[in-house]
Amino acid sequence: MNVLIVFAHPSEESLNAAIKDAAVESLIERGASVKVSDLYRMNFNPVAQLSDVVVPTDTNLINEDLFIEREKVRWADYIIFQFPIWWTSTPAIVKGWFDRVFAAGFAYGPGIYNHGNLKGKKAMLSITIGGKDLGSYGPKGLKGEMNERLFSIQHEILYFAGMEVIEPFIVASGASYEARLDFINQMKSRMNSIENLPIIQFLPLEAYENGQLKEGVEEIV
Numbered sequence: 123m124n125v126l127i128v129f130a131h132p133s134e135e136s137l138n139a140a141i142k143d144a145a146v147e148s149l150i151e152r153g154a155s156v157k158v159s160d161l162y163r164m165n166f167n168p169v170a171q172l173s174d175v176v177v178p179t180d181t182n183l184i185n186e187d188l189f190i191e192r193e194k195v196r197w198a199d200y201i202i203f204q205f206p207i208w209w210t211s212t213p214a215i216v217k218g219w220f221d222r223v224f225a226a227g228f229a230y231g232p233g234i235y236n237h238g239n240l241k242g243k244k245a246m247l248s249i250t251i252g253g254k255d256l257g258s259y260g261p262k263g264l265k266g267e268m269n270e271r272l273f274s275i276q277h278e279i280l281y282f283a284g285m286e287v288i289e290p291f292i293v294a295s296g297a298s299y300e301a302r303l304d305f306i307n308q309m310k311s312r313m314n315s316i317e318n319l320p321i322i323q324f325l326p327l328e329a330y331e332n333g334q335l336k337e338g339v340e341e342i343v
């Protein structure tokens with residue numbers, strides 16, 4: 123089993139780093155092969171140029187950093203994204219990783235969603251949020267329902283590229299010390315049974331026509 127962890131946090135002493143380290147430890151213990159793209163330590167350039175977002179026909183023209191990252195994605199059966207929620211989404215360095223690595227002709231195109239080019243792989247978001255619990259992200263929560271917040275990443279990037287998306291792992295960074303240790307242990311358990319973690323059930327492209335859900339579709343999917 124090959125697992126790529128895309129990790130984004132400026133500090134190696136952070137809670138995010140501790141969760142990432144726990145994941146690596148647990149995966150290695152169970153015999154998985156693990157690669158980590160530590161975006162800050164790699165000084166990953168997140169600013170896409172037009173030459174990055176579409177794979178050129180002449181592969182010699184592909185930037186070396188993108189060539190390396192795409193090889194890791196090809197290699198991986200599972201891709202875990204570990205980052206703090208910043209302004210309701212990914213830190214810019216992760217967004218830039220998607221902008222540049224998930225180019226047309228690599229992650230998608232011509233197929234998209236259940237026909238995307240990364241079909242057969244599974245992805246999972248492992249994120250931290252501010253606050254002591256998930257209350258503000260619950261139904262009627264101040265910050266809006268978490269699944270809606272994450273739709274743009276889980277549905278519109280990961281599933282768009284063809285991957286199955288595992289239910290996210292969400293850690294409240296302001297929880298008590300004991301609760302934080304428990305979260306770290308939960309991450310270890312998750313990695314120990316990653317193949318059995320529940321998948322989010324997104325509808326196939328065939329359930330839509332002109333971007334709209336077909337009538338009566340609930341009965342046919």
Ligand SMILES: Cc1cc2nc3c(=O)[nH]c(=O)nc-3n(C[C@H](O)[C@H](O)[C@H](O)COP(=O)(O)OP(=O)(O)OC[C@H]3O[C@@H](n4cnc5c(N)ncnc54)[C@H](O)[C@@H]3O)c2cc1C
Nearest residue numbers: 135136137138140206207208209210250251252295302303
């Ligand atoms: C630019 C920006 C925008 C933000 N926008 C949002 C937003 O839209 N929504 C939102 O919910 N939040 C937001 N936040 C808050 C952000 O999500 C949290 O600060 C972040 O998730 C905390 O993760 P961290 O790894 O940085 O935690 P850290 O600050 O590293 O740690 C959090 C706590 O865990 C402790 N800790 C660290 N390591 C360990 C360990 N090994 N074991 C036990 N405890 C440990 C630390 O001492 C600290 O008490 C934003 C923050 C920033 C900077």
